[in-house]
Amino acid sequence: MADLIKRIQQGERITITNRDAPVADLVPSASGTEQQTLDAIAAIKNARAGTITHAEFVAMHAKGRR
Incomplete structure (x- = not known):
């Protein structure tokens, strides 16, 4: 079940x-x-505002590929 x-x-x-x-x-x-x-919307807004690091962007990109 789990x-x-x-x-x-x-x-x-x-x-x-x-x-x-x-x-x-x-x-x-x-x-x-x-x-x-x-x-996802919040993450996109942060990306557009430039308030995320490159590492955070790479992590978001990888998560979106699942």
Whole structure:
């Protein structure tokens, strides 16, 4: 169960089936997605204002590639 939660937290959608027929989808919470969006907007604003270091920029870039 913990493995499924970790995969969902990373953005994966998981379909539960019963005899090969889909019955439910496990998806990341919309509230978590909303917070990620707000964090990304704040990071972009900081980048435009020049208030982040090169190392922070590189870390953000790497995180966006996941």
